Amino acid sequence: MHLDFxxxxxxxxxxxxxxxxxxxxxxxLSSWVLAFASAAVLVAIGSAPFRGARxxxxxxxxxxxxxxxLVQIFVWYFAVPQLLPEPLTRWxxxxxxxxxxxxxxxxxxxxxxxxxxxxxxxxxxxxxxxxAGRALGLSYLQTMRDVLLPQAVRAALPALVNQSLSxxxxxxxxxxxxxxxxxxxxxxxxxETYRTFETFAIASxxxxxLSFAIMALGxxxxxxxxxxxxx
Amino acid sequence: MQDILDILRDYGLLxxxxxxxxxxxxxxxxTLILAVTGLTVSFPLSVLIGVGRTSxxxxxxxxxxxxxxxxxxxxxxxLIFWAYFVVPLIIGRTVSALTTVICALVVYETxxxxxxxxxxxxxxxxxxxxxxxxxxxxxxxxxxxVILPQALFNAIPSILNQFISxxxxxxxxxxxxxxxxxxxxxxxxxxxxxxxxQVYLILAAIYFIICFSLSRLVRLVEKRIDAxxxxxxxxxxxx
Numbered sequence: 415m416h417l418d419f420x421x422x423x424x425x426x427x428x429x430x431x432x433x434x435x436x437x438x439x440x441x442x443l444s445s446w447v448l449a450f451a452s453a454a455v456l457v458a459i460g461s462a463p464f465r466g467a468r469x470x471x472x473x474x475x476x477x478x479x480x481x482x483x484l485v486q487i488f489v490w491y492f493a494v495p496q497l498l499p500e501p502l503t504r505w506x507x508x509x510x511x512x513x514x515x516x517x518x519x520x521x522x523x524x525x526x527x528x529x530x531x532x533x534x535x536x537x538x539x540x541x542x543x544x545x546a547g548r549a550l551g552l553s554y555l556q557t558m559r560d561v562l563l564p565q566a567v568r569a570a571l572p573a574l575v576n577q578s579l580s581x582x583x584x585x586x587x588x589x590x591x592x593x594x595x596x597x598x599x600x601x602x603x604x605x606e607t608y609r610t611f612e613t614f615a616i617a618s619x620x621x622x623x624l625s626f627a628i629m630a631l632g633x634x635x636x637x638x639x640x641x642x643x644x645x
Numbered sequence: 646m647q648d649i650l651d652i653l654r655d656y657g658l659l660x661x662x663x664x665x666x667x668x669x670x671x672x673x674x675x676t677l678i679l680a681v682t683g684l685t686v687s688f689p690l691s692v693l694i695g696v697g698r699t700s701x702x703x704x705x706x707x708x709x710x711x712x713x714x715x716x717x718x719x720x721x722x723x724l725i726f727w728a729y730f731v732v733p734l735i736i737g738r739t740v741s742a743l744t745t746v747i748c749a750l751v752v753y754e755t756x757x758x759x760x761x762x763x764x765x766x767x768x769x770x771x772x773x774x775x776x777x778x779x780x781x782x783x784x785x786x787x788x789x790x791v792i793l794p795q796a797l798f799n800a801i802p803s804i805l806n807q808f809i810s811x812x813x814x815x816x817x818x819x820x821x822x823x824x825x826x827x828x829x830x831x832x833x834x835x836x837x838x839x840x841x842x843q844v845y846l847i848l849a850a851i852y853f854i855i856c857f858s859l860s861r862l863v864r865l866v867e868k869r870i871d872a873x874x875x876x877x878x879x880x881x882x883x884x
Contacts, residue, residue: 480809480856481849482816485827489849492834492841579717586720590820597722610730618723625718 422612427603434599435620441513441585441595442624445521446578452521453528457536457566458558460529471529478526483584486523490515491591516588524581528574535570536562568639575632579625586621596620648843656833660851663824671824673851679815679825682747684808687754692797694755695762696788709759716756721817725749729821746818750811758807765800766792799874802867809859813852826851 423431460471478486491512495503506514539562547557567574589598600617604610653660663671670678697709716724728749733739769792777787797804816827824832830848834841 476857477849477853480813480853480860482813482827482852484816484819485845485849485852488827488831489845493845494842496842583720586722587817589722597720597726601726614723614726614730618719618727621720621723622715622718629714629718 417612418609419612419616421607422603422609422616427607430599430603431596431616434594434596434617437513437593437599438585438595438597438620439624441517441520441588441593442582445517445524445585446581448517448521449524449528449581452525453532454559454563454567456525456529457532457563458555460533461536461558462554475526475530478523479530483519483523484587484590487516487519487587487591490519512588512591512593516585516591516593520581520584520588523584524577527577527580531570531573531577532563532566534573535566535568538569539565571635571639572632575628575635578632579628582624582628583621648840649847652833652837652840652843652847659833660826660829660847663829669824672829673826673855675824676812676815676826679747679750679818679823680808680812683750683754683811683815684804686747687751687758688804690751690755691758692762692793694759695766696793698759698763699766713756713759716752721749721753721814722820724753725817725821728752742818742821742823745821746815746823750814753814754807754811757810758804761800761803761807762796765796765803768799769796799870801870802863805859805863805866809856809863812856812859816852 456471456474459467462468481489494515495506495511498506543561543565544557547561548554552560585595586597588595589601592598596617600613604613607613660672662674663669665671665674694709694712697705698713700706700709725746728745732745732748773791773795774787777791778784782790815825818825819827819831822828827848830844834844837844
């Protein structure tokens, strides 16, 4: 097999690949931030002493855990616009609707999984912490935000890193609705150049490098955590 | 609601079994076939790799760890594209999209299942190996007759959870036009044009029913296993 990376890295194709890389990164970072924040909100709601709130969160989590990510993207991209008011649909369509809907589907799914991880982190804490916070005059939300959640996140860190890795890999599914992220653009380059090995090698290198970076970040945070805990 | 019932009446059979028996099998039946085949083929491989990761030979342990780490770092979609390219090179002829997807799913699942097997082996108390070796069993006998039977039994819930995620992962076969459940729904949506909400709600509901009931089943199995591990071992029964 004769390899020729030059045929794939001409200025035009290199530009496509870089564009794909940037889109993948943007999709991952924006959905990660939204997912993390929503997961914290979901945990706070789900731990509130109201049965209705708990059930709503449990239903949200069950929906996102039992349906394939790809189908969730389709639901947002194909089905939900039918329910949205006309002006909103028009606005989304003129602002890269593929990216927006894929991002919403990705972040909601990751939020469901992350909230489960944070919840088990929360369960590992002694219940007296909530009582102590309340006794000191903090409200339920303040105790949650300033006392319990930071500890729960720290306890759930390894699981949250795994979730982040899944989220990063799931961004590749956005190609199914035409988001020009890495998988999509590399397939385009492959279609034009017929250089299958070279193109997929570059795309795979991108995914492996960033995945390893996420894993390494997780390992580093874990070590720091253990040191902080005095082990 | 009426729309949903109409779609189910007109296209229910297509969603369930595809063109079968007049054409190739598809729909939900193909989704389940993909998932069961994927688990059946990847299970023995994952036991090999999972055991390999706990091996004392550095070369074996390193190779297995590298395989698992690399596969976990790649999206499933990327593996499917690689399989499209690599499998024909290995066997010397072109293969169908279905075979391609099965190969990619097997590689992906093997890496994740190997982690399950490894975790189950490491979770057993060290005394098990020591006791078995001091009774005169060889290292391979210890693994085969003492460690693996217990580890794999304890891992049953995790293996079933992995099967659920496999059922969901088969939907990615849509990308290369394998007519499983997601692709069938996509085709129905393309024919109807005006009913995406109804079609995709049906699709989501089918996956939900399957995966949710499976996850309930896993919880039941988990309870049974926990109970059997806590129960005192009856005289003469294998541990």
